[in-house]
Amino acid sequence: MTKRPTLAVMKFASCDGCQLTLLDAEDELLAVAEAVHISHFAEASSRLEPGPYDVALVEGSITTPEDRHRLLKLRAESKFLVTIGACATAGGVQALRNFADHQEFMRSVYARPDYIETLATSTPISSHVKVDFELRGCPIDKHQLLEVIASLVAGHRPRTSTESVCQPCKRRGTVCVVVARRVPCLGPVTQAGCGSICPAYDRGCYGCFGPSHQPNLPSMTQRLVSNGMDTADSALFLQSFNTYSPAFSHESQRLWQIAGRPQKLHPSLMTVEHSHSSQMEADHD
Amino acid sequence: MITTQDNPKIVANPWLSHSVVIDAIQQEIESVATYQMRFVDSHVAQGYRFQPGQFNMLYIPGCGESAISHSGPPSLDGNKIVHTIRFVGRVTDAIAKLRVGDRLGVRGPFGTAWPMDRCKGRDVIVVAGGIGLAPLRPALYSFMENRDDFGRVVLLYGSRSPELLLYAEELESWKERGIEIQVTVDRATESWQGAVGVVPLLLDRLAGLKPNFTEVVMCGPEVMMHYSALSAIKRNIPKESIWLSIERNMQCAVGLCGHCQLGPVFVCRQGPVFRYDAIENLLKVRDF
Amino acid sequence: MYYLDRIKLQEVFDDLSSREYELVGPRVEQEAIVYDQIERVEDLPKGWTDEQSPGQYRLKRRDDEALFGYVIGPHSWKKYMFPPLVNVLSSRRDADGWKMQDEPVEPKKFALIGARACELAAIAVQDRVFMSDAYVDPIYAKRREGLFIVAVNCTQAASTCFCTSMGTGPRCQSNFDLALTELPNGFVVEVGSPAGQDIVDRLGFRRASAAECQSAESCRQVAVTQITRKVETEGIRDKLLSRLEHPRWDNVAERCLSCANCTLVCPTCFCSSVDDVTDLTNDEVLRQRRWDSCFNFDFSHISGGPIRNQTRSRYRQWLTHKMASWIDQFGTSGCVGCGRCITWCPVGIDLTQEIAAICTDVDES
Amino acid sequence: MIDSNDAQRKIHVPILTRVEGEGSLLVKIDGNVVRDVQLAIYEPPRLFEAMLRGRPFDDVADFTARICGICPIAYQMTAVQALENAMGVSVSPEIRKLRRLMYCGEWIESHVLHMHLLHAPDFFSCDSGIELARRFPDEVKRGLRMKKFGNRLLEVLGGRAIHPVNLAVGGYYRLPRREELAALIPDFEWALQAAIETAKWVAQFPFPDFQVNYDYVALSHPDEYAIIDGRVICSDGMDIAIEDYEQHFVEEQVPHSTALQSHRIPGRRPYFVGPLARVNLSRHQLSPSAQRVADEIGWETPCHNPYKGIVARALEVIHAFEEGLEILRSYRPTGEARTKFEVCEGHGTSVTEAPRGLIYHRYHTGADGKIIFAKIVPPTSQNQAQIESDLHRMLPGILSSEDDKIALQCERLIRNYDPCISCSTHFLKLRIERS
Numbered sequence A: 001m002t003k004r005p006t007l008a009v010m011k012f013a014s015c016d017g018c019q020l021t022l023l024d025a026e027d028e029l030l031a032v033a034e035a036v037h038i039s040h041f042a043e044a045s046s047r048l049e050p051g052p053y054d055v056a057l058v059e060g061s062i063t064t065p066e067d068r069h070r071l072l073k074l075r076a077e078s079k080f081l082v083t084i085g086a087c088a089t090a091g092g093v094q095a096l097r098n099f100a101d102h103q104e105f106m107r108s109v110y111a112r113p114d115y116i117e118t119l120a121t122s123t124p125i126s127s128h129v130k131v132d133f134e135l136r137g138c139p140i141d142k143h144q145l146l147e148v149i150a151s152l153v154a155g156h157r158p159r160t161s162t163e164s165v166c167q168p169c170k171r172r173g174t175v176c177v178v179v180a181r182r183v184p185c186l187g188p189v190t191q192a193g194c195g196s197i198c199p200a201y202d203r204g205c206y207g208c209f210g211p212s213h214q215p216n217l218p219s220m221t222q223r224l225v226s227n228g229m230d231t232a233d234s235a236l237f238l239q240s241f242n243t244y245s246p247a248f249s250h251e252s253q254r255l256w257q258i259a260g261r262p263q264k265l266h267p268s269l270m271t272v273e274h275s276h277s278s279q280m281e282a283d284h285d
Numbered sequence B: 001m002i003t004t005q006d007n008p009k010i011v012a013n014p015w016l017s018h019s020v021v022i023d024a025i026q027q028e029i030e031s032v033a034t035y036q037m038r039f040v041d042s043h044v045a046q047g048y049r050f051q052p053g054q055f056n057m058l059y060i061p062g063c064g065e066s067a068i069s070h071s072g073p074p075s076l077d078g079n080k081i082v083h084t085i086r087f088v089g090r091v092t093d094a095i096a097k098l099r100v101g102d103r104l105g106v107r108g109p110f111g112t113a114w115p116m117d118r119c120k121g122r123d124v125i126v127v128a129g130g131i132g133l134a135p136l137r138p139a140l141y142s143f144m145e146n147r148d149d150f151g152r153v154v155l156l157y158g159s160r161s162p163e164l165l166l167y168a169e170e171l172e173s174w175k176e177r178g179i180e181i182q183v184t185v186d187r188a189t190e191s192w193q194g195a196v197g198v199v200p201l202l203l204d205r206l207a208g209l210k211p212n213f214t215e216v217v218m219c220g221p222e223v224m225m226h227y228s229a230l231s232a233i234k235r236n237i238p239k240e241s242i243w244l245s246i247e248r249n250m251q252c253a254v255g256l257c258g259h260c261q262l263g264p265v266f267v268c269r270q271g272p273v274f275r276y277d278a279i280e281n282l283l284k285v286r287d288f
Numbered sequence C: 001m002y003y004l005d006r007i008k009l010q011e012v013f014d015d016l017s018s019r020e021y022e023l024v025g026p027r028v029e030q031e032a033i034v035y036d037q038i039e040r041v042e043d044l045p046k047g048w049t050d051e052q053s054p055g056q057y058r059l060k061r062r063d064d065e066a067l068f069g070y071v072i073g074p075h076s077w078k079k080y081m082f083p084p085l086v087n088v089l090s091s092r093r094d095a096d097g098w099k100m101q102d103e104p105v106e107p108k109k110f111a112l113i114g115a116r117a118c119e120l121a122a123i124a125v126q127d128r129v130f131m132s133d134a135y136v137d138p139i140y141a142k143r144r145e146g147l148f149i150v151a152v153n154c155t156q157a158a159s160t161c162f163c164t165s166m167g168t169g170p171r172c173q174s175n176f177d178l179a180l181t182e183l184p185n186g187f188v189v190e191v192g193s194p195a196g197q198d199i200v201d202r203l204g205f206r207r208a209s210a211a212e213c214q215s216a217e218s219c220r221q222v223a224v225t226q227i228t229r230k231v232e233t234e235g236i237r238d239k240l241l242s243r244l245e246h247p248r249w250d251n252v253a254e255r256c257l258s259c260a261n262c263t264l265v266c267p268t269c270f271c272s273s274v275d276d277v278t279d280l281t282n283d284e285v286l287r288q289r290r291w292d293s294c295f296n297f298d299f300s301h302i303s304g305g306p307i308r309n310q311t312r313s314r315y316r317q318w319l320t321h322k323m324a325s326w327i328d329q330f331g332t333s334g335c336v337g338c339g340r341c342i343t344w345c346p347v348g349i350d351l352t353q354e355i356a357a358i359c360t361d362v363d364e365s
Numbered sequence D: 001m002i003d004s005n006d007a008q009r010k011i012h013v014p015i016l017t018r019v020e021g022e023g024s025l026l027v028k029i030d031g032n033v034v035r036d037v038q039l040a041i042y043e044p045p046r047l048f049e050a051m052l053r054g055r056p057f058d059d060v061a062d063f064t065a066r067i068c069g070i071c072p073i074a075y076q077m078t079a080v081q082a083l084e085n086a087m088g089v090s091v092s093p094e095i096r097k098l099r100r101l102m103y104c105g106e107w108i109e110s111h112v113l114h115m116h117l118l119h120a121p122d123f124f125s126c127d128s129g130i131e132l133a134r135r136f137p138d139e140v141k142r143g144l145r146m147k148k149f150g151n152r153l154l155e156v157l158g159g160r161a162i163h164p165v166n167l168a169v170g171g172y173y174r175l176p177r178r179e180e181l182a183a184l185i186p187d188f189e190w191a192l193q194a195a196i197e198t199a200k201w202v203a204q205f206p207f208p209d210f211q212v213n214y215d216y217v218a219l220s221h222p223d224e225y226a227i228i229d230g231r232v233i234c235s236d237g238m239d240i241a242i243e244d245y246e247q248h249f250v251e252e253q254v255p256h257s258t259a260l261q262s263h264r265i266p267g268r269r270p271y272f273v274g275p276l277a278r279v280n281l282s283r284h285q286l287s288p289s290a291q292r293v294a295d296e297i298g299w300e301t302p303c304h305n306p307y308k309g310i311v312a313r314a315l316e317v318i319h320a321f322e323e324g325l326e327i328l329r330s331y332r333p334t335g336e337a338r339t340k341f342e343v344c345e346g347h348g349t350s351v352t353e354a355p356r357g358l359i360y361h362r363y364h365t366g367a368d369g370k371i372i373f374a375k376i377v378p379p380t381s382q383n384q385a386q387i388e389s390d391l392h393r394m395l396p397g398i399l400s401s402e403d404d405k406i407a408l409q410c411e412r413l414i415r416n417y418d419p420c421i422s423c424s425t426h427f428l429k430l431r432i433e434r435s
């Protein structure tokens, strides 16, 4: 076998749950430590080695100028960068601020918001640097994480399914909660990966793996509404852990418009495409 | 034409792959290489036969399978399996990392073959685009090995640019063995002396064509095949004499998984080689 | 025709269990009637029925104690012969390289309790798909071989049923060992195979009286009269295949979520994919087959991207396959009229309406 | 990273490791005097309280779980209970039992993780649990296995171990089936013995001599080892109802940190929450095996050595497996998974014992069931002031050491508290400035 790849686990704004997923792989953890060289994983080890890294697993979203700089450095040091989880992939639940009055948000939590340097937005890693692979989920799924690690160890390009949550739901024999009980469920427009847990626990999927490929959100939300949810609540339903994913963000804004309470996206994000692409170019020089 | 449908029932695990070992690797052009492999189990090797146009499923455990056509002489058994592979994604990139002596899995052969019997005694126009020359090479070898059984054999071959011409050195020797060859490229380089333009143009201009004594066999991008078929028809070649090999997603290769459907046909079983009139209408439907 | 007293149904169950059949049948779970392991008559959905319409299913109480007084639910029997997830190959790497090994196909003997006419037809369709061409799916074949089928004739129908259009029901015609028609205190039993006859003889069923046969017939007739949904099957193949650019495909694509529920609940859909599951060092690999669906974006993927890159083309693939190209491929329709895809579509798309809209003559070809 | 020159010595520990979340520590030393100790939590603020306003009440458990991936149950449980209090919902005794069981799962998962992978390495100068596993393979593997069973319990009860999905206001979305829980019994039987062995193992660790008479604060319940309800008590005699929490504790913002710090009022006194506080206050209510092992290892009560928090954790792990086992054995699904209730306007609070200590939530719901106001006080913000005070106490004694040794000592001390920094809705780096 060739040299073990070096692995770094890095964190930005997040709850630590996605990196914990690695520590929660109790049966595989010691094997992972054999298969890869863990060179930076602050949550698990005091030995923090500098880059370059073969693989960086990145958790969390970018919410402070300092984090943005840390990320740029990490990208420069990493060959293959994988975002793990909804925060890194879509901005996380904290991206709700992108649609709100940030100053007011800060004031409601901190008496002296001026002590804290923070961006008014929470943006995914891909808004700042090139991302090589995304692992969805809030939190990510252990099996998917191990699959990605195994693929990278073997030198294969990782791959995860893009099917909808409904498919594992049906394969595990769960009775559809929408059809049998009129429970609101985002399964049909959400990417699979979690194992379709929620419907198996008698509740609707809340979309923590983010939008599926080509989701038909207008049809989905029309169904939510015809099944009794009001338009504003349907918008809120899409605005959780992947609120800033393009598909959910776009549809929730449309719904707020209909509900007569249009939300304002933070001005800096209006041009995000711009800064995004120029950023990627900068990184590739 | 042989289809697996004509065979007696096979109640064996269709997924069972056999170990092969790589004996030689020849880098052809950028991102394309030819592999020569042999079944590790000598019984399997001796019992293995294929027809030009048929394909194997190559398997890298832990990564996946890819459908790859035979590109070697059809006289060979399972001690010398030849595949020319373009590296385009997960599985083929993993194949690219293999070295002589490494092992992988192979199951096959699957699918229909080029109409070699029908070609006997007739002229044959071989139309190839890019990597599409690989699946046609076994047929070309057959023509050369049994040169007297066939009439005029013309190869019309196009690629995007001169560096991307597959089997460039071999082409010269084929000429010596009685194959007329015309080559065209989409984009010429300074040193390029040959034709520039798309393959169908070569067919439009081909001299001495005897429409009723000709079979056309083609493989390449679907658009290229579409226009080449139109050119052939314009030149009065009957649809029943036009053959093409097409690509679809394949998982099982034996008609059980559903992936390769093109309307009513299973490409793995009734194809990949089809007579043009059998799928003409299907290919015209966008996204079908 | 024989007659089986309701209290003696358990004897049939016990007899089958004693001959190593795993009994699977209807039971109430997750607010629906699903198919799962059963042991006793008490496990059956006594006194329950279902009410179905596009995108909606409700479990309801009956005013009697019927055991089979429901129509069909979200599950289909295909999960037993064509498991949702199954290992097909294992590979192991040693110093020499890879060794691939067959995954042993476990022989399974299932007794299906309560299969309906449309479901028997669906099993026949899958028999054709999996066992009648050059390559036979060994997993399906092994599990199919071991089946014992206790069918039940429908005595009511759901609003979503259209078996009469598809010529598959509601009366069970063949493909069963025993077929029951439920009466208030027992069942009129029809024998469909030597194995069925054997059990009748062994347990000493008595002959059914003419009156019993008569009331069974009138119960079955109720189902026939309740079926209102229709598909015009005359010429359907040509009609659909000549309307591949019909505007209705765009219209349905606006509603369809491409979620694949319809294909997974369908008792005849057979598409699958295989994937590898590995250990971390990639030395032990299991190849697994899972139910897949033509509604998946990746389903038709080739290196240049998916062939069917839009919901419009995926829905079209599904419907034309079911109703048209299936006929070319297997000599039968791929639809048996069970209506599951109508009920279990989260947005209530009804294929009978789509067919009607597409096949009524706006001939654009 | 160490920069020293004669005039001024600065020590940074840019990232405090083996804690969940990220933070840093700045120590300013003037000659031989410790001028300032600042535990800076620079976990980027995620503003949960603000995000919750205007959301349907059912979102709260799902959202607050995302504050911390290590102890999501603590957040979820406190949230649903506070909301139940706000809307006047009571849950059945069966549900309450299941909730204690679920919390046991989180204690196990979190404690065992901290003990084996984060804390124990300190006692053997290892960098990580993985390195420790080379030295103590059997012990670490045993720990991982116990942790797995804690997680498995969470998976059964919650669908997954991190951000589980099953807890609801009024109970659960779905009750587990009896077989699902019963299947865990053999594993828990093994784990109870394993936990006992583990406690005996950690009890022999080389503990530094460091004694502080803290104000221990924890929940207390008349009939059981308090986890999800009871009264808030302190070793100094304070005994208050949960509703009165905010009258006795105040959260303050400090310039150097994004986490708020809690103090007791009056007097701005720091206080100590977590396993050590709980065991000190309620040892007599630990499960029989936990009490027996405490006796066997000669555990003194109260114990004033924060380094021995790892032993308190070990005792609680025994308790959690033992109580868990009892519930697993007796469980029969009965009644509704979720009590029916009317959504209404109301104010409600709840306190529970997160693995690392007291956690407090307060909500105001509107008549439409939307959240009008939310307040969350996580354990780490409560211990933060105490940690700073400990450092003040420890530093003068070790000032003569090399800076990197000091840094190491400080980090060790902080790790005693198992600070979960992401949950201070909030990151640690150590910097020592000498002038």
Ligand SMILES: Cc1cc2nc3c(=O)[nH]c(=O)nc-3n(C[C@H](O)[C@H](O)[C@H](O)COP(=O)(O)OP(=O)(O)OC[C@H]3O[C@@H](n4cnc5c(N)ncnc54)[C@H](O)[C@@H]3O)c2cc1C
Pocket (backbone or CB within 6 Å): B055, B064, B065, B066, B067, B068, B069, B070, B084, B085, B086, B087, B088, B089, B090, B091, B092, B093, B131, B134, B135, B246, B247, B248, B249, B250, B251, B272, C301, C302, C303, C304
């Ligand atoms: C009958 C047949 C013969 C072929 N012969 C050759 C050949 O001789 N030489 C050659 O280089 N290529 C050939 N191909 C194409 C080759 O199969 C694909 O390029 C290859 O499967 C791509 O797989 P990948 O994992 O590297 O790419 P990815 O894009 O990563 O593919 C992902 C998955 O999609 C599927 N897939 C992708 N592309 C195709 C495709 N074109 N056909 C079927 N499934 C696909 C596979 O399941 C693959 O595992 C042939 C295809 C067919 C159908």
Ligand code: SF4
Pocket (backbone or CB within 6 Å): A165, A166, A167, A169, A170, A174, A175, A176, A177, A178, A179, A185, A186, A187, A188, A196, A199, A204, A205, C261, C346
């Ligand atoms: S419950 Fe949700 S995820 Fe499952 S099939 Fe229904 S809509 Fe899809």
Ligand code: SF4
Pocket (backbone or CB within 6 Å): C262, C265, C266, C267, C268, C269, C322, C334, C335, C336, C337, C338, C339, C340, C341, C342, C351
């Ligand atoms: S297509 Fe629909 S109605 Fe027809 S068999 Fe399938 S699920 Fe039943």
Ligand code: SF4
Pocket (backbone or CB within 6 Å): C255, C256, C257, C258, C259, C260, C261, C262, C263, C295, C344, C345, C346, C347, C348, C349
């Ligand atoms: S027809 Fe209905 S069930 Fe089928 S993919 Fe479309 S939305 Fe899903």
